[in-house]
Amino acid sequence: xxxxxxxxxxxxxxxxxxxxxxxxxxxxxxxxxxxxxxxxxxxxxxxxxxxxxxxxxxxxxxxxxxxxxxxxxxxxxxxxxxxxxxxxxxxxxxxxxxxxxxxxxxxxxxxxxxxxxxxxxxxxxxxxxxxxxxxxxxxxxxxxxxxxxxxxxxxxxxxxxxxxxxxxxxxxxxxxxxxxxxxxxxxxxxxxxxxxxxxxxxxxxxxxxxxxxxxxxxxxxxxxxxxxxxxxxxxxxxxxxxxxxxxx
Amino acid sequence: xxxxxxxxxxxxxxxxxxxxxxxxxxxxxxxxxxxxxxxxxxxxxxxxxxxxxxxxxxxxxxxxxxxxxxxxxxxxxxxxxxxxxxxxxxxxxxxxxxxxxxxxxxxxxxxxxxxxxxxxxxxxxxxxxxxxxxxxxxxxxxxxxxxxxxxxxxxxxxxxxxxxxxxxxxxxxxxxxxxxxxxxxxxxxxxxxxxx
Numbered sequence: 001x002x003x004x005x006x007x008x009x010x011x012x013x014x015x016x017x018x019x020x021x022x023x024x025x026x027x028x029x030x031x032x033x034x035x036x037x038x039x040x041x042x043x044x045x046x047x048x049x050x051x052x053x054x055x056x057x058x059x060x061x062x063x064x065x066x067x068x069x070x071x072x073x074x075x076x077x078x079x080x081x082x083x084x085x086x087x088x089x090x091x092x093x094x095x096x097x098x099x100x101x102x103x104x105x106x107x108x109x110x111x112x113x114x115x116x117x118x119x120x121x122x123x124x125x126x127x128x129x130x131x132x133x134x135x136x137x138x139x140x141x142x143x144x145x146x147x148x149x150x151x152x153x154x155x156x157x158x159x160x161x162x163x164x165x166x167x168x169x170x171x172x173x174x175x176x177x178x179x180x181x182x183x184x185x186x187x188x189x190x191x192x193x194x195x196x197x198x199x200x201x202x203x204x205x206x207x208x209x210x211x212x213x214x215x216x217x218x219x220x221x222x223x224x225x226x227x228x229x230x231x232x233x234x235x236x237x238x239x240x241x242x243x244x245x246x247x248x
Numbered sequence: 249x250x251x252x253x254x255x256x257x258x259x260x261x262x263x264x265x266x267x268x269x270x271x272x273x274x275x276x277x278x279x280x281x282x283x284x285x286x287x288x289x290x291x292x293x294x295x296x297x298x299x300x301x302x303x304x305x306x307x308x309x310x311x312x313x314x315x316x317x318x319x320x321x322x323x324x325x326x327x328x329x330x331x332x333x334x335x336x337x338x339x340x341x342x343x344x345x346x347x348x349x350x351x352x353x354x355x356x357x358x359x360x361x362x363x364x365x366x367x368x369x370x371x372x373x374x375x376x377x378x379x380x381x382x383x384x385x386x387x388x389x390x391x392x393x394x395x396x397x398x399x400x401x402x403x404x405x406x407x408x409x410x411x412x413x414x415x416x417x418x419x420x421x422x423x424x425x426x427x428x429x430x431x432x433x434x435x436x437x438x439x440x441x442x443x444x
Contacts, residue, residue, distance in 0.1 A: 012380040012443055017256045019379035028259075028377030031297040032433045038443035039403050045357050046370050046385075046399075047444060049320035051310055051336035057272070089251040102267025112263040114304075128267045164260065164267060171322075172310060172444060177374055177381060179258040193258060196379050202256045228252045 007035050013230065016199040025192035027153050043173075043232055050175065052168030055098045056132060063131035065103070065143035067124075075125035077106025077144030079220040082180070082208065085137045086167065088231045093137025094174075100130045100166040101141060108147030108161075117150055142220065148187055160187035160194065167229060174229040181207045182223070257381070260374040262304055269306070269340045276339040278309075278351035283333050285314025285352030287424045290386070290413065293345040294373065297434030301345025305375040305431075309337040309349060309386075311368075316355030326357055326364075350424065353388065359398045366393035366400070373431060383444040386429050387412045403440045410439045 010021045010033065021033035041047070061068055066075045086094045104110045104127060109119035111126045125144065133139050146161045162179040169175065181188065188194055188203075197203045207225075214222020260268070279287055294302040312318045312335060317327030319335045337349050356364040366387055373382040387394045389412050394400065400408055413427035420426060432439050 012257070014254060017254050019257065021379060023379060026259075026377070026379070029379065030377075031300070032302070032375060032377035033297075034382065034438055034441055035297075035434055036407070036438050036440070038441050041399055041402055041442045041444070044359055044365060044399065045318065045322065045324060046310075046312075046365065046368070049310070049318040049322050049324075051308075051319075051334065053321055054319050054334045054336060087252060089254065091252055100267050100273075102264060110263040110266060112266050115263055126266060126270075128270055164258075164264065166260075166268060171320075172370060172372075172383070175372060175381065176255065176257060177260050178255060179261075193379070197256050197258075201253070205253065205255055206258075227255045230254055 007033070010034060010037060012038065017197070017202040019196035019198065023192065023196040026196055047172045048232060050168060050171040052097055052170050052174065055168060056096065058098070058130050058132055063129055063141050065101075065125070065127065065129040065141060068129065069124045069126045071124050073124035075105065075144050076122050077125070079142070080145050081140065081142055081214050081216065081220045081222045082163065082225060083138065083140040083214055083222070084208075084225040084227060086133050086139060086169070086227045086229065087137060088174075088229060090231070093133070093135075094169055094229060095133055095135050095137055097133050097170070098130060098168050099133070099139050101128070101143075101163050103127045103143065103146040103163040104149050106144050106147050108149030110149075119147065119149060145182070145221075148185075153192060158187055158190070160185045160191050165227070167227060169229040171232070173232060176227070176229055179206060180225050183207050183210060257379060259376055259379050260306060262376045264306060264374070265340055268338070274339060275337050276347075276349050278311075278335065278337045278349065279333065283313075283352050284330065285355075287422075288351060288353050289420050289424045289426045290349045290351070290369075290429055291416070291426055292347060292429040292431060294341050294347065294375075294431045295345060295433065301341070301343075302375055302433065303341055303343050303345055305341040305345075305347075305373055307339055307341070307347055308372040309351070310370040310372075311335045311351065312354040312357050314352045314355050316357045318357070324357075327355055356393060363398055364393065366397035367391050368397070371431075373433075382433070382441045384431070384439055384441050385411050388415075388427065389413060390415050407438075407440045410437065
């Protein structure tokens with residue numbers, strides 16, 4: 001284990017893909033990033049299990065964010081379909097796993113008491129959705145394209161349009177919370193949260209592709225975004241195993 | 249076949265409660281009155297590097313039932329499945345950074361073929377300013393096995409106490425034991441987090 005780890009270098013998993021905990025340009029990391037190195041641990045039954053397989057209570061209406069506000073009305077905005085596959089690193093689909101999403105409305109305002117910038121609220125949009133992947137690991141949401149919104153991180157800071165995703169997968173290693181972005185957004189390179197992802201290719205993998213085969217005539221534009229979740233083989237636990245004398 | 253590159257992590261941001269803490273998604277009570285085992289309450293606070301309460305953290309727990317069995321299809325050698333006990337809990341911190349869960353104390357689960365782990369909960373913490381979630385464990389000060397737990401032994405000795413919940417002298421009105429467990433994200437007394 002590298003005992004010379006610096007504060008800035010504390011990273012979970014792959015350094016190309018996962019941001020450091022401390023990323024100065026994103027101010028909220030400064031008092032919340034751990035300063036001590038993460039503890040390497042062998043994979044036990046506690047890590048090789050997880051709540052994912054148990055969590056399955058969704059109804060089909062949960063996947064339609066344009067109509068799930070409870071008002072009976074339809075959200076205003078550019079209607080979009082966001083679909084893709086959830087895979088493990090071997091390319092195998094992860095079926096029947098829960099996805100939870102949340103997002104701002106078309107004007108860039110969240111339905112949240114602490115979001116008080118003067119973008120208009122849409123009474124017919126709460127910005128919450130969930131679904132399970134099917135047998136092929138596919139998910140599909142119907143929503144509206146979120147707007148960009150200002151935040152107080154620095155002067156004239158605007159977050160690029162994005163949808164938050166939360167996934168469980170089969171075990172504790174596969175737990176992932178991330179954000180999906182849209183192509184051709186001039187705000188990408190100005191955004192410290194997106195810039196915190198170290199490698200350009202890893203940033204690109206957070207951007208959904210426009211897919212005309214997903215687009216439906218006279219109805220909605222289609223975007224495709226695949227998600228690859230970590231499995232038990234992704235991280236170097238060999239040292240910890242040897243230290244504890246655990247067999248392979 | 250070459251491996252697919254992973255999808256990276258990002259912060260839950262400040263507004264995750266609209267997606268993760270509405271309706272039936274808040275789940276701080278894991279056990280029903282019929283759940284076998286010692287019924288307990290866990291109380292704590294999440295604090296940042298200034299010692300200020302973190303009012304917008306999301307916490308999830310994952311645990312075995314009282315017999316040491318996870319509600320999961322993986323092959324397991326300890327305990328028996330209780331289909332009515334998920335072992336999963338989720339809650340958000342309040343305006344003073346506090347959180348609580350009510351559950352049963354988990355049983356011991358295997359470490360390897362010959363060794364058991366001390367009873368523990370697996371905790372995951374998300375918040376604004378956390379570009380990756382944090383993973384830690386909660387052990388119990390009144391479990392003798394805590395002192396020799398093979399995973400806790402990997403934590404530097406001076407930091408192990410950050411993973412051990414203290415039994416509060418007071419119990420709940422229903423007689424549940426109360427355990428205190430604060431999560432310090434940074435600085436003095438920083439909680440030990442695992443690379444998961």
